Amino acid sequence: MLYVKKYVTKICGYxxxxxxxxxxxxxxxxxxxxxxxxxxxxxxxxxxxxxxILFSLLMIISIGFLIKRNLRAIYLxxxxxxxxxxxxxxxxxxxxxxxxxSFISIKNGFFxxxxxxxxxxxxxxxxxxxxxxxxxxxxxxxxxxxxxxxxQLNLLKRIFLxxxxxxxxxxxxxSYIRDLNIEQPGLLKNMSNKIYVGRILNGINxxxxxxxxxxxxxxxxxxxxxxSESEIKDFINNKNIDNSVNSFTDKGNEKNLIVVQFExxxxxxxxxxxxxKDITPNLNxxxxxxxxxxxxxxxxxxxxxSDSEFIVNNSLYPLSSGTPYYRYANNNFNSLPKxxxxxxxxxxVFHGNTEGFWNRAVMYKSIQFKKFFGLHSFNIDEEIxxxxxxxxxxxxxxxxxxxxxEPFYSFLITLSSHYPFxxxxxxxxxxxxxxxxxxxxxxSIHYADEQLGEFLEKLSDSGLMDRSIVVxxxxxxxVPYNYINEAxxxxxxxxxxxxxxxxxxxxxxxxxxxxDEYKGTNNNYVGQMDIYPTIANLFNLKNPYxxxxxxxxxxxxxxxxxxxxxxxxxxxxxxxxDSFYNIATGEKMNSSSLLEDMKxxxxxxxxxxxxxxxxxxxx
Numbered sequence: 001m002l003y004v005k006k007y008v009t010k011i012c013g014y015x016x017x018x019x020x021x022x023x024x025x026x027x028x029x030x031x032x033x034x035x036x037x038x039x040x041x042x043x044x045x046x047x048x049x050x051x052x053i054l055f056s057l058l059m060i061i062s063i064g065f066l067i068k069r070n071l072r073a074i075y076l077x078x079x080x081x082x083x084x085x086x087x088x089x090x091x092x093x094x095x096x097x098x099x100x101x102s103f104i105s106i107k108n109g110f111f112x113x114x115x116x117x118x119x120x121x122x123x124x125x126x127x128x129x130x131x132x133x134x135x136x137x138x139x140x141x142x143x144x145x146x147x148x149x150x151x152q153l154n155l156l157k158r159i160f161l162x163x164x165x166x167x168x169x170x171x172x173x174x175s176y177i178r179d180l181n182i183e184q185p186g187l188l189k190n191m192s193n194k195i196y197v198g199r200i201l202n203g204i205n206x207x208x209x210x211x212x213x214x215x216x217x218x219x220x221x222x223x224x225x226x227x228s229e230s231e232i233k234d235f236i237n238n239k240n241i242d243n244s245v246n247s248f249t250d251k252g253n254e255k256n257l258i259v260v261q262f263e264x265x266x267x268x269x270x271x272x273x274x275x276x277k278d279i280t281p282n283l284n285x286x287x288x289x290x291x292x293x294x295x296x297x298x299x300x301x302x303x304x305x306s307d308s309e310f311i312v313n314n315s316l317y318p319l320s321s322g323t324p325y326y327r328y329a330n331n332n333f334n335s336l337p338k339x340x341x342x343x344x345x346x347x348x349v350f351h352g353n354t355e356g357f358w359n360r361a362v363m364y365k366s367i368q369f370k371k372f373f374g375l376h377s378f379n380i381d382e383e384i385x386x387x388x389x390x391x392x393x394x395x396x397x398x399x400x401x402x403x404x405x406e407p408f409y410s411f412l413i414t415l416s417s418h419y420p421f422x423x424x425x426x427x428x429x430x431x432x433x434x435x436x437x438x439x440x441x442x443x444s445i446h447y448a449d450e451q452l453g454e455f456l457e458k459l460s461d462s463g464l465m466d467r468s469i470v471v472x473x474x475x476x477x478x479v480p481y482n483y484i485n486e487a488x489x490x491x492x493x494x495x496x497x498x499x500x501x502x503x504x505x506x507x508x509x510x511x512x513x514x515x516d517e518y519k520g521t522n523n524n525y526v527g528q529m530d531i532y533p534t535i536a537n538l539f540n541l542k543n544p545y546x547x548x549x550x551x552x553x554x555x556x557x558x559x560x561x562x563x564x565x566x567x568x569x570x571x572x573x574x575x576x577x578d579s580f581y582n583i584a585t586g587e588k589m590n591s592s593s594l595l596e597d598m599k600x601x602x603x604x605x606x607x608x609x610x611x612x613x614x615x616x617x618x619x
Contacts, residue, residue, distance in 0.1 A: 020073035020145065021061055027080060027134050028057050032202060034127070035087040039094050040199045049202055052176055055169045056204040062165035065158045070146045077135075077142050083204065084131045089115060090203055091128060098375060099356020100194045100206060103214035108330045108366060176201055177209075186302050189217070190323040192358045218327045224320075224610035229617055232608045236544050246553035252538035255514070256468035257340065257409040258401075258459070261308060262448065263417045265474030267294060267506035268487060269445055275431040279442050282453025283508065286472070289516040293551065295525045296509035298476045301562050306358035308475035308528060309413065313337060313367055315532040315546035317562050317609040324613060325363045331616045334543040335367035336532050337409060343539070346370060346408040350397045352378060352388030352415050369411070373400060384423055390416035390448050391425075394455035402462055417441075417448040417478065438486035441478050466514040469538060471531065474507030498574055499586045502565075511552075525557035525567050525583070545618050547609050566602045573599055 032053040037044045060079055064072040086101070089111070093101050096114050105111040153161075180200055181188060188197065188209055198206040269279045270287065278284055300307035303323030310316070310324050313336045318324060324331075337347035348371040355361040355374035364372045375387060378396050382389040388396075393415065401410050416423060421440040428446040433439030452472075459465040479487050487504065488496050509526065511518075511534070529548030536543055537550040549556055559567040564575035572583040573595070580589040589595070612618060 017069060017151065020069070020076050021064070023138070024061065024076045024080065025054075025057060028083060029053060031084060031087060031131055032057070032204070034131070035091065035203055036199070038091050039100070039195060039203070043199065049199075051172065052200075052202040052205060055173045055176075056202055056208075058165050058169035059173070060204075062162050062169060065162040065165065068152060070148075073142060073145050077138065080138075081135055084135065086207065087203060088128050088131055090198075094195065096376070097356055097361045098195065098354035099359075099361065100198050100203065102191070102194060102210050102359070102362070104326070104329045104359065105362045108362060173201075173205060176205075189213070189321070190302055191326045192303075192306065192323070194356055194359070195354070213326075218322070224607040224614070225604075227604075227608060227611050229615065232611055232617065235605070235608055239547075240544050244553070246537070246550070248550075248552040249537050250540040251513070252469050252535070253540065254407055255539075256407050256464065257345070257471070257535065257539065258464075258468050259312070259409075259411045259471045260452065260455075260473075261305075261312070261411070261413045261475050262452070262472060262508075263305065263414045263475060264419065264421075264441070264478030265417065265445060265448075265507055266478055266504070267296070267474070267508045268491065268504060269442060270294070270508050272490075274433065274442060275429045277429060279428075279446050280449040282449050282456065283472070283510075285453070286456060286512065287508075287510060287521075289519055290470075290472075290510040290512040291518050292521045293509040293511075293524070293526050294506070294521055295523055295557075296473065296507055297505055297525070297527045297559055297561075297567070298474065298507045299527045299529055299559070299561055300476045303358070305413070305475050306360070306363075309411075310363075311528045312473070312531045313411070315529050315543075315548045316612065317529070317547060317560070317606050319610065319613070320562050323358070325359045328613045328616075329359055329363045329366050331366065331613060332618045333367050334545050334618055336535060336541075337370075337411070338368040339536070339541040339543060340409045340539065341368055341370060343541070344407070346404050347411075348373065348400070348404070348408065349411040349413070350393070350400075351375075351413040352390075352393040353386055373397065384416045384425065385418050385420075387415050389425070390414050390451040391454075394451050398455060398458050402464070406467065413475075414448055414452070416451070417444040419478070421478075423447055433486075433490070436486055437483045438479060438490065445478070465512075468514070469535075470510075470512040471535070472508070472510040472512075473528065473531065476507070477505055479504075498577060498579070499572070499581050499588075502572065502574055503586075522551070524551065524555065525559050526551045527559040527561075529560070545612060547605065560602050560606060562606055564599070564603050564606070566598070568598060568602075571595065571598070 033046055036049045064075050067075060090100050092115055093099055093111065101111050177188065180197070187193060191197065191210065191213065194206065197209065271284050272279050298308065299311055299318070301318040301320055303310065303318055303325055306323055306325040307318040310318060314333055319327065341347050347369050349364055349369045350373045351360065353375055355372065355376060361372060361374065378388050378393070380388055382392045384390070397412055404410070421444040423444050426443040426447050428443040430439035430443055433442065459468070459470070481501065484501060484504065488500070493500060509531070527548065530551045531548070533546045533548045533550045534552055536546065537553060549558070557567060557569065566573050567583060570582055570584050571589070572581040574581070580591060580595050581587065582589055
């Protein structure tokens with residue numbers, strides 16, 4: 001009996017020496033599960049998230065083994081406070097804008113603004129206060145535990161425990177990260193959907209990855225070569241010499257600006273019929289009233305839709321790796337909404353997805369949109385795919401726009417024609433394309449076109465159309481390379497090659513003026529980078545940091561891409577194969593010193609733009 005008592009006493013002694021760790025786990029596991037339940041109201045499964053939680057907590061515990069027991073208890077207590085406050089901040093942020101806190105949102109003040117405005121509504125709830133109650137209750141115990149006698153493990157044993165715990169936590173966490181990278185390549189780098197990362201890897205791991213991105217990955221040089229600020233400014237000054245006044249200068253004076261970014265809209269669908277029915281009847285009709293550019297190329301990179309928004313509102317090139325919306329959301333910009341806002345315009349942006357997707361809520365503050373109508377601003381009465389249906393989106397957006405004091409700038413981003421193009425409201429007869437990727441894509445475009453048509457009709461009926469300049473363009477491709485043969489077959493393309501594929505990467509660009517002025521088709525080669533400079537001339541805005549051209553006042557057909565590809569005069573260069581083509585005939589051209597010089601000079605121009613972002617040169 002004495003032996004048993006001695007044995008129990010010994011076990012209790014061991015447990016007491018590790019009581020701080022035991023309590024840390026017993027407290028933080030339920031807190032973490034509660035947090036995951038809040039940010040995953042529909043998809044919560046404690047079995048799938050429990051292991052990532054345990055491994056992240058074990059990682060924190062492993063560091064505690066490197067310090068003495070009494071100090072370890074203080075360390076774990078402070079980590080409990082930090083994690084609890086982080087969870088509360090994330091919960092408020094999530095309930096407000098549907099996102100998780102990031103270092104970028106903290107730096108640019110958006111987090112503080114959001115928390116201060118919503119603390120009473122979402123922060124001081126009984127559930128959130130329960131996340132803090134243990135901190136108060138445990139404080140007297142911490143003091144007693146700190147002062148109590150204990151048998152200190154020697155340094156070698158502590159290092160051994162540190163290595164074992166770190167290995168047991170890091171290895172499976174790396175496996176979860178690898179699986180997520182396979183499922184959604186680039187997600188952890190560009191953080192387009194932070195809430196999804198938090199749901200899969202748990203909140204602690206999300207913040208660790210976000211910290212790594214902010215302090216390490218995003219500080220590393222991109223593929224762009226470094227250039228001095230003076231050299232970049234010399235280039236900009238020389239470029240702006242060509243920006244002369246033309247007949248379109250200030251044509252937008254006192255007029256509203258309405259820009260619609262149409263999801264996944266490619267140019268090859270325009271004026272095309274399936275089974276005798278137009279795919280885009282409303283766009284076709286509006287083209288006949290507008291100035292239509294049928295050779296406009298999208299210029300996005302990894303950021304896809306967010307890159308398109310960035311290009312059109314800043315005329316700076318996107319990154320070859322990552323996205324400006326995440327990496328450079330704290331920069332200064334001479335953006336379109338900023339300059340129009342300086343002229344007294346009310347600037348707003350509308351999108352039927354969560355505010356945190358692509359870090360929009362943070363970025364829109366940086367480029368100075370006055371109002372962001374995100375998912376929380378709409379009545380979610382009909383959903384398609386990733387968010388609010390285009391029908392409801394356009395209806396509700398119009399009801400807001402019609403109330404704005406004029407002049408205003410409204411930027412609308414559609415959603416229903418987003419991949420994977422599974423829309424239950426599609427009634428379009430796809431004919432032989434039924435049950436094909438292309439058929440689903442065309443059907444989604446047809447649905448979105450119908451909703452756009454109703455929106456344009458409302459603009460016309462209300463009189464806004466005659467008081468506004470309306471710009472519509474596609475953001476990026478909808479048919480990826482592995483399905484492009486379906487489009488070739490539809491267009492009866494024989495023997496396609498890389499030139500054929502490149503020429504399919506066009507999106508429609510429409511500029512509509514009041515009273516249908518200046519309508520017609522322009523065949524010049526242009527890009528999304530040219531939209532802002534064109535608008536800037538129309539509204540007499542001065543911004544030297546634009547890398548595109550005013551397509552209403554220039555006959556140049558130069559279009560550069562962040563990949564290094566370019567179009568200029570009759571030349572197309574495709575960087576992936578280091579090949580030159582005659583863009584008029586599609587015939588391959590032999591390289592020459594002149595062509596190589598063009599390639600190198602245009603690569604330098606791209607690098608200048610990237611340097612502006614990296615060094616935050618816009619003041």
